[in-house]
Amino acid sequence: MQRTILVRLVSTLVTTSIAISTSLAHAAEAQPYARGTVLESQEFKSRILGQGVRYSVYLPPGYTENATRRYPVVYLLHGYPTQPVDSETDWIEAGAGDRLTDEAIASGRLSPLILIMPDANTTYYMNSRDGAKRYEDMFVNEFVPFIDRSYRTRAQKVYRGIAGLSMGGFGALMLAMHHPDLFGASAALSPAIRTDQQMMDMSDEEYTRRWAALLGPGLKGEARLNEQWRRYSLLHLATTLPTDQLRETRWYIDIGDDDFLSQGSDALHTALSARKIRHEYRVRDGAHQWSYWRAGLVDALRFVTDRD
16 A cells, blocks of 8 residues: 555656656747847849849847947858749748847857848859849949948958858858958858869750850850859869968858769868868758758858857
C-alpha cells in the first residue's frame, strides 16, 4: 500500500514537473519581442535610368520612437528573378528577412540596422555594354545618396554594407570591388560567379536570355570574353585590381556544397588567397535554394555590420 502511494506521488510530481516545464517553454516561445517596420515597394525616380526604381525597406524596432538615432545600413540584393516582378520584396516574402532580423536583434545577435532591398530586374547590377541600362551608375550615384537623405542611416563607409544572394551575391561583390569607398564590407550568399570557361561553354539559349543585353548579342565562345566581361568578371577583378584596393573592404563568401555555382566561388576564394586578401569563406551543407539563404542571412548581416 505504502509503495503504491509512493509510486503515485512520484508519478504526480514528474507529471507536474513536465507540465510546468512545457508551460514555461511555451511561454518563452510566445514571449513577444519588438518588431521592425517593413515598407514594401517604395519608388525612387532615377534620372539616369529615366524611370522609377522600386525598393523595400526594413526599419528596426524603435526607429520611429528614437527620432534622432541613426543606424548602420545594409543593401540586401535579390537574385535573378524567374518572373521579373516585385523582386524588391523577395527577401521579405521568400527570405523572411524581416522576421529573422527582428529575432536576431531581440536576442542580441544583431545590433539594430536598416535594410534596403532594391529591384534590379535582370541587370546583374551592371551597366549594359550599350549604355541603355546603367544600373550600376544609378545605384552608386543616385540611389545610395537618396537613401542617406531619406532615412536615418549612418552615412560613413564603415557603417554601410552590401549583401545578396545568387545574382545579388555577384552584385554585392562587384559593386564593392568597383567602389571600395562606399562599402565597408560585402557578403555574398551563393554568388553567381562564372569562370571564363563557363561563360564560353554556356548554351546560346542561356547566354541570350541572361547575358546578351549586358555583354552584347550573338556572341559565342571567346568572343564573350570581351572588355565588358573583363570589367565585370569577379575573377578578373580579383586578379587585376590593386591589392590595396581589395583590402579596403571586408569580404564574406558563403556557398553550399551542393550548389551548381560552387566552382566560381571556389575560384574566387583561390584567387583572393593567392594575393593574401583576407576574406571569410564558408562552405555549408546545402544547395541553391531559399532554405540555405534563410539559414545564412543573419551570419552574413553580422559580418557586414561588425566593425571589430
